Amino acid sequence: MTVNRLIKRLDGDDRVELLRSVRDADVSPYFRVMESATAPVVQVEGVDKIMLGSNNYLGLADHPDIKRGAREALDTFGSAITGSRLLNGTMDLHLELENEIAEWHRTEGAMVFTTGYQTNVGTISAVVGKQDVIVVDSAAHASIRDGSQLSGARIRKFAHNDLQDLEAKLQEPVDGDSAVLVIVDGLYSMEGDLAPLDEITALCTKYGAALMVDEAHSLGVYGDRLTGAAELFGTENDTDIRMASLSKSPSSTGGFIAGSNDLLDTLRIHARAFLFTTSGVPAAVGASLASVRLIRSDEGRQRADRVLHNAETLRKGLADAGLDVGARSRTPGGDTASPIVSLHVGDDLVAMSLWRTLFDRGIFTSAALHPAVPRDGALLRLCAMASHTDSHIRTAIETITDTVAESRAELPS
Ligand code: PMP
Numbered sequence: 001m002t003v004n005r006l007i008k009r010l011d012g013d014d015r016v017e018l019l020r021s022v023r024d025a026d027v028s029p030y031f032r033v034m035e036s037a038t039a040p041v042v043q044v045e046g047v048d049k050i051m052l053g054s055n056n057y058l059g060l061a062d063h064p065d066i067k068r069g070a071r072e073a074l075d076t077f078g079s080a081i082t083g084s085r086l087l088n089g090t091m092d093l094h095l096e097l098e099n100e101i102a103e104w105h106r107t108e109g110a111m112v113f114t115t116g117y118q119t120n121v122g123t124i125s126a127v128v129g130k131q132d133v134i135v136v137d138s139a140a141h142a143s144i145r146d147g148s149q150l151s152g153a154r155i156r157k158f159a160h161n162d163l164q165d166l167e168a169k170l171q172e173p174v175d176g177d178s179a180v181l182v183i184v185d186g187l188y189s190m191e192g193d194l195a196p197l198d199e200i201t202a203l204c205t206k207y208g209a210a211l212m213v214d215e216a217h218s219l220g221v222y223g224d225r226l227t228g229a230a231e232l233f234g235t236e237n238d239t240d241i242r243m244a245s246l247s248k249s250p251s252s253t254g255g256f257i258a259g260s261n262d263l264l265d266t267l268r269i270h271a272r273a274f275l276f277t278t279s280g281v282p283a284a285v286g287a288s289l290a291s292v293r294l295i296r297s298d299e300g301r302q303r304a305d306r307v308l309h310n311a312e313t314l315r316k317g318l319a320d321a322g323l324d325v326g327a328r329s330r331t332p333g334g335d336t337a338s339p340i341v342s343l344h345v346g347d348d349l350v351a352m353s354l355w356r357t358l359f360d361r362g363i364f365t366s367a368a369l370h371p372a373v374p375r376d377g378a379l380l381r382l383c384a385m386a387s388h389t390d391s392h393i394r395t396a397i398e399t400i401t402d403t404v405a406e407s408r409a410e411l412p413s
Pocket of ligand 1 (some may be wrong): 115116117118120141143185189214216217245246247253254255
């Protein structure tokens, strides 16, 4: 069969080989089957596990208000709207959600896409052209890299959070009529560190570059209004394109751009990942609207404080036990905690075996292996939730600390 000839070409690809070998050894962290809602404790393959591997930072995925928002939208609009936003796929719920997001972000408008991935791919490829230059952090999300490639622009990667390298890339000459767009994540999903947005915006201003910030992991966590890292750094007004996903703290699916009417008009005409796909299912849009409203309420603030408290307790507990979990990020008001705690392991196979032992001992984590992270940069990604209790966090610290100590003892010195 012709397809087998295509598949054969993947033989020798590190990723495919790794996936096959770990699947055969049943240590694979991937494609595990969840049997319950994403809560502090989840059922996986018939057993309860403390969930440290989800992006449900505020613990809203099983919140009654959010479920009600989803249910009401489902009752009103049915299972799907069966059309793109351009044609029959725009519901009044979309407009309510976009108005709420624009008011929250204090921008002229907002535009909701079906997923965060499509938001990045559609936006970057719509606004940047072949003649332009994209300067992007090497750890930026895959959707940013894919959108950048699709744009046809020249891409200059700078070393992760390295301001000197960013400046060097901005100093490289560009053709007369080229525009430069710098793209960074507000909070990096693997390392759990923040982009130094104050210094990045200063460099963008100095070199006349536009700035796009992906707030997928920082929305709902940082800033007085919880709009994300740009708000925390006080750089909202210097951020030309503000992007976020609705699939992390808001515990729904979808993505959005908040910005000027000119930007949004351009996207409405040119963003192919917006135009040529079906709009989000009504339940997702209803859940997003309920979530954004909840995040903007007092309860949102309490939950944001709680997730950072839980994450910092986890980070400190592991660091005190001598584990390599990195430092807090520098921010204008001092250093700041992150909902993502990265346990640096290094070797892919060691990380996978650690993942499997923790899984057997009732802790669900995410393993980030090459190429999601640099070679020999394997890590276990631990995410706190606002709904974890002190006891969940304590159990996690003890289990992880003991398991790492045992695995070190087993390794040849
Ligand atoms: N940006 C970042 C930084 C992400 O981590 C993700 C998802 N992991 C996305 C964009 C894509 O968002 P979504 O999952 O909503 O498609």
